């Protein structure tokens with residue numbers, strides 16, 4: 001099957017006065033597994049339904065393999081969609097649910113038989129063909145919904161929170177299955193989720209949406225390592241930020257003055273936003289906690305801290321530490337009970353300069 005691209009160009013959609021999608025520009029490459037990630041109400045499902053043809057945009061273009069499909073009705077788009085609720089026919093067997101789209105398209109019965117059998121085999125449900133949906137587990141129903149969609153051989157597969165009805169263990173298993181199926185079929189797939197772990201573990205690339213605006217598009221690693229703002233940074237993980245007033249900037253470093261801490265000199269590493277205030281941002285795993293009297297290696301940026309609380313999470317311990325006026329999260333591995341820091345203990349935090357990102361600050365005035 002030919003792999004196709006999907007492109008949204010300057011797409012806007014409003015419900016009355018409510019602008020739900022604002023100037024969306026995304027290009028999804030042929031064969032890509034692409035996630036739309038964002039909080040509830042950010043417009044993910046609206047965008048997916050628009051690609052399927054169930055919603056109509058007010059402005060912009062929607063291109064499938066380079067051709068504008070804005071005015072093509074849903075059934076002529078060759079796009080398959082799996083709904084969050086699965087939307088299976090309760091009175092039909094698994095076999096008839098999967099064969100439904102082929103019967104509707106009036107395919108010869110031998111082809112219906114062949115294609116239905118192979119779709120069921122693909123999702124590992126051949127032995128359940130005679131059952132009704134209510135005689136299946138959630139994960140099995142989800143596979144029927146997938147088989148029913150891929151049996152018609154769409155050029156694009158749309159998945160609206162397909163795993164949200166499953167418990168955590170099954171969700172992890174199903175997302176692996178989904179990814180392996182997508183890889184075997186090579187079908188361009190767009191996947192809506194509000195679960196960052198789901199998006200990060202499966203997507204080739206993803207777009208983070210907030211209030212109908214695309215905040216950033218990129219690979220999971222790029223979004224985690226180089227978020228463009230604090231919304232993206234915190235949506236794909238935990239990010240510490242120290243906001244400060246810019247005191248100097250040149251091509252190689254930016255200095256900011258942070259209240260109750262002092263001046264920090266941060267090497268330029270990637271894009272530096274404009275503005276008089278910036279947020280020095282760093283992930284919890286990039287920090288090291290040392291006793292307060294440690295000799296301070298000039299290759300690190302050192303911050304004073306007081307341990308507030310700790311949580312043992314098995315593979316690491318998460319510490320909450322006050323530094324200046326800010327609460328900082330630091331993750332540390334391999335602490336024995338003896339080495340564990342206690343609440344109230346004075347410590348020094350070592351920050352690796354290359355791991356610090358400069359992001360726009362939320363405040364324009366400090367103090």
Ligand SMILES: Nc1ncnc2c1ncn2[C@@H]1O[C@H](COP(=O)(O)OP(=O)(O)OP(=O)(O)O)[C@@H](O)[C@H]1O
Pocket residue numbers: 015018020038039040041042043044045046047194
């Ligand atoms: N048919 C509709 N009529 C009017 N407003 C709508 C309609 N469908 C969605 N909206 C509004 O559009 C916005 C985006 O909704 P959408 O369902 O796309 O968000 P979402 O990111 O998919 O959220 P969730 O994760 O909760 O499904 C919301 O403010 C919602 O209330």
